[in-house]
Amino acid sequence: MQQRILSAIVGIALFLFFCFHSLTLMLCGIVLVALLCAYEWTTAYSHQLVPERLSPSANALQASLPFLGAIYPVGLYLRLLRGDISPLYPAILVALPIPVFAFLTLRAARTGIALGSLRRFYGLVGAIYIGLPISSLVILRSFLTIPSAKPPLAHTPLGAWLVLFTAICVWTADSLAFFIGRRLGQHKLAPTLSPGKTWEGVLGGLFGSLVVGAVVMRSLGLPLWDGLILGAIAGVVGPWGDLWESAVKRELGLKDFGHLMPGHGGFLDRFDSLLFVLPLACLFWVLLSSLLAR
Template sequence: MLKRRVITAAIGIPIMLALIYWGGWVLAIATAILSTVGIYEMDHMFRSRTLVFFPRIGALWAWAAIFAQAAHWPLLPVLVAGLTATVLAAVVLGREANSFEGAMTTTWASLYVGVLLSFLLLLRTLDHGRRLTFGFFVVIWITDAMAFFMGRKFGRRKLLPHVSPGKTWVGTLSGFFSAMVAGVLLSGWLGLGEWQGALFGAVISVSGQIGDLLESQFKRYTGVKDSGGLLPGHGGFLDRFDSVLLALPLAYYFLRSLGIS
């Protein structure tokens, strides 16, 4: 298990860093493809609980949000158009009580996967966006790695066993403080003050770990162990990017609050 995790990370991390380096439409297209994978993983999870879901509508909504961000178009019209299309699909494709269920699941999946992931493009377009995006993922990866290894070795007291039985207080706090240290160490390179770097690490770590718990709770609700099998040793796209999704918009708005645009 650990060996496969390491091999997958050794292949996936350089690819992710290359996409961030290129940015622009290359990153936008890659992000749209990843969002489609995420939407269909959601479809797999919804189906396991026999819930109605419209994956094609969800994927189109996610693509629209991502390309709107890439083209610097307003996001609100995309949200309204996506919601309208989802409601129409529910009326036309759904049957009686299932219509409302399909509208709710599709809206949730589109916002969770497509809209949150689209903030990767906004983060990349900030001043020094390449470095800030690199720094964002470094902090996420350090949080995940320290939480995993320290929790596995020293963790005894469970954090929220009813949500994620494997997570411990030791792992959570190790990930948090490691992220703050990483933020301080990276601050000069990122163009931030040391306290700003520490807060940058803290915001990413806290929101990332909450996102991880959210995904764990959703998997328990749908009764699946992994969202998919795309990444050996990690599970699916959502298993690997669950901490990224919620952290992206919070990191972006934190940086904007510092005057970075």
């Protein structure tokens, strides 16, 4: 537990440093995390379960795709920096994979199969699963203002606060779901995928994320409903991300994707909920900004 807490403190400190220093520095952090996630994903599939009927050249191609997807945030950053693309279109793009992976999670809950025959395309799946959702951080962090918003500190960009508060809602939902589930959980959420998760835990996490979302949005000077929507996204969508990774790990026979974060497993183990929540939260903020700007 001490190792887990220490890792969390170090991780949060680094997260705050990258988030609030500058968009360029945060981009470096995003790409680094994406590359580490791509490494964990590729290692899991290409080493522990080499897809059947894949030639060495095809396997090498698939193994490279998640790393190519991990540098997509750089291209998005350059286009947003030049101002030759509206944030709305990339926000829609990064959110598109989430319903697909949610469907695959539902299928896995019934059949125990996460990718199944799609394992031969594990690299493409990894590129989509990692590269697109994590790019939503670039869009969120690039926000400079939302009409009527009041950042807690005038000298810090609103985008940094949007990233931070979205992450706080997810972390709150995860933490409360864990503790409430352990103490009060009786009804299993998806026993075939994650026997430890319960409906009581999910509802407790949802309640916590709604409260936190409402409080932090009021601190930004935004309407209460904005915070409730953000909290609902974190509390409802976050568990889907956790279950999706549980389905993949169960299919691969893994406990964790890695050991790069002592006490937490790998980066994919730590960012599973965020990879589902961030794209939808990003789309919400972009749509909200567009509506308020009219």
